[in-house]
Amino acid sequence: MDLFDAAQSTAQGLPEVGAGAPLAVRMRPRTLGEVAGQAHLLEPGSPLRRLVEPQSAAARRAAPTSVVLWGPPGTGKTTLAYLIAATSGRRFVELSAVTAGVKDVRAVIDEARRRLATDGGETVLFIDEVHRFTRTQQDALLPSVENRWVTLVAATTENPSFSVNGPLLSRSLLLTLRPLSVEEVRALVRRAVADERGLAGGVELEAEAEEHLLRLAGGDARKALTILEAAAGAALSAAPVAPGDEEPRPVVVDLGTVERAIDVAAVRYDRDGDQHYDVISAFIKSMRGSDVDAALHYLARMIAAGEDPRFIARRIVIAAAEDVGMADPSALQTAVAAAQAVALIGMPEARIILAEAVVHLATAPKSNAAYLGVDRALADVRAGRIGSVPAHLRDAHYAGAQQLGHGRGYVYAHDEPHAVAAQQYLPDELVGTRYYEPSDRGYERQVSERLDRIRPLLHPDEPR
Template sequence: MSSLFDQPADDGPGGPAVDPGAPLAVRMRPRSLDEVVGQQHLLGPRAPLRRLVEGDEPMSLVLHGPPGTGKTTLAHVVSLATKRQFVQLSALDAGVKEVRAVITAAKRELTYAGRRTVLFIDEVHRFSKTQQDSLLSAVEDRIVSLVAATTENPFFSVVSPLLSRSLVLSLQPLADDDVRALLHRALTSERGLDGAVTLAPEAEEHLVRIAGGDGRKALTALESGAGAARSAGGTVIDLATLETAVAQAAVRYDRQGDQHYDVASALIKSVRGSDVDAALHYLARMVEAGEDPRFIARRLVISASEDVGMADPTALQTAVAAAQAVALIGMPEGHFPLAHAVVHLATAPKSNAVTVAIGESVADVRAGLAGPVPPGLRDAHYAGARKLGHGTTYRYPHDSPEGIVPQQYPPDALVGRDYYRPTSRGAEGPIAARLGKLRAILRRRGA
């Protein structure tokens, strides 16, 4: 299970002071690894993060995961657990100058106080290559322990030298039960709402749903609902109050990041799997996120041939028509023909026989299985071609009552090889029956 926060921790003395005016998500931030639960692949007894923290080893980490899964929290916990100086920069407003200033201060702290510095850089993917390169020597010499957070795939957004000097850890979205535990903790903790309000069951379910695995979003929505309840003179956050305070869940989809590819992949795989409802969901996410409709249309055109193929030859026509319609009318109305295409493709019979056929034929060509074109098929229109024997043995199919005659079409090395093997699904059933007859005639002995 992927969660972030445990049941209420001791809020007694000894913990860091909490600003009562800080956002609820900040006030409820765990203070130690023991308060952080879930992410067991990182925090279990023998997991890498726990070993690094409890061993107080010099370390640099790249924390990768969706918003609200605890990247900033883990950075603070690392600093507190290891008793190191903690410095935070945001890649949105920090540059090489600020990075060098932190490194200079870290050198001084290490030299005179013997204390290492944890440098936390949020949204490190927004740093340019030059800015990331400015960290290399300090990380290499362990002057700072870098904890870099990113919502992007670090193997695409972080320079290789920095990755090679860091441990890359991936965080997962919170599970629903863990979001509930987080809400219960915030409702009762002295650092949170301290029992001032209660949460109705249906409102809790709505909060869990709109959080979408994002702990920060859940706490922010809870705080807003609590404020609305108090303003109305009540102590219960019911569904109506919560819906007033929280209009809707924000679409978690950065179309410039790797989620762009994740959601697109989910759309096509749902179409391939014939789950029309899931496919429409992912289409809606892409549309609401402002995805380029031409990108969506291109993926659907590809899917029509790759996944539906000859099981329903009209699927490609629908996908192409949707692409043309989107280009003609634009958005937002363009989402109608896109939905039309998604429904057609998802509910159509599926066959990848065309995909397999062209894949195998290309593989044979690349493997050198080509050979000369049979003489009867060679161009015989130029002067001297007949003297070379080009076209002299060619038999014209239309002269046959059946429109097909036995003769060799492939090169010698590929005679008898079947690339296209139609399924029995949809329109490919009749094609399969006819194809067997065609091949029997074409390959008749003595052809």
């Protein structure tokens, strides 16, 4: 019995890990040394180490009493919660925010208080997917944290700044878990193949199959081990039984076996969480940056995750106006047509329409001059730089307007050469202001050349 097993035997509430447990559960790290990645959280003397490693009661009292573990799936959030309980011998209680209510939370806290009062030991309360708790449910946790009735470990895949109440977050130590690198997941997979708790050398994973498995896992250790278990099971069930006098040889798991065992990797994208904002941000910035391949990649991620195609189409329309602008005015026409067609056609064909619009925007020349121009004008208006409309531009059609001088001296542009009338258009306070400064890209180069001819005609008295 190793130190983990010994500690686990004294920690009540930890789930039993039998031979029939899933591979990802059987291979759960027993010590901090087996935890993959997260080196930034495991420095000597770090808060996490003080929570996990056995210490005196006085040292434990100085350790954090509430921890929020934030990170993508499969990075070790549940593992760290188990280690905190197992290595300290504290009672472990796990609640899922998907199924637990305020009543369940209060029952656990009441029992923890009773155990503390009767010297029954401390309790680690692990809440998975805490972002799914309502504000009321999260508020119910505050007294237990403030009074150290439990050591709260809350796990979330969503940004706690958006999903965890401010009062609870301010009383908690926020630890951010990073996605595992390919090499870190590879080490876990190879350990699972060889370890007695795992496949005990019963299979041999071919290099090509290993690479494909790692691509499918996408940095998620649990997914990697789940795929490995499915592929190993398929290979072992199809392998011939060795004669009794022969030592069984490892069964080869090849690329085809992995492909048959798992259809496609789940797309890491949550329409209600921060991944939603990260992916749409990357999508827009890829189109703006003219990387058509990256733009199509993020489009595919959103489509595969079931994102509303109308939402994607609206973002494309915005990007056409904001980022392509007058460098290619037809981009906005394409985007609007795509949005209308997507609403008319629907998925799955709408993916083609969206892709065409993305290709147009990503490969078009870019200019944000119109966007910057209107924002400059708005800034002046909001700052009070408004002034009065020049009298000759005011409406002269209502009774008494002419007596006020409205419209007097107005020059009708179509009566002038080139249909350009030289007269003051801006209020006195803003004469000479330039809001729109076209770029030299795409169609806007022609706009710039035309403005270079128009502005001197409009304002002949201004220095050139």
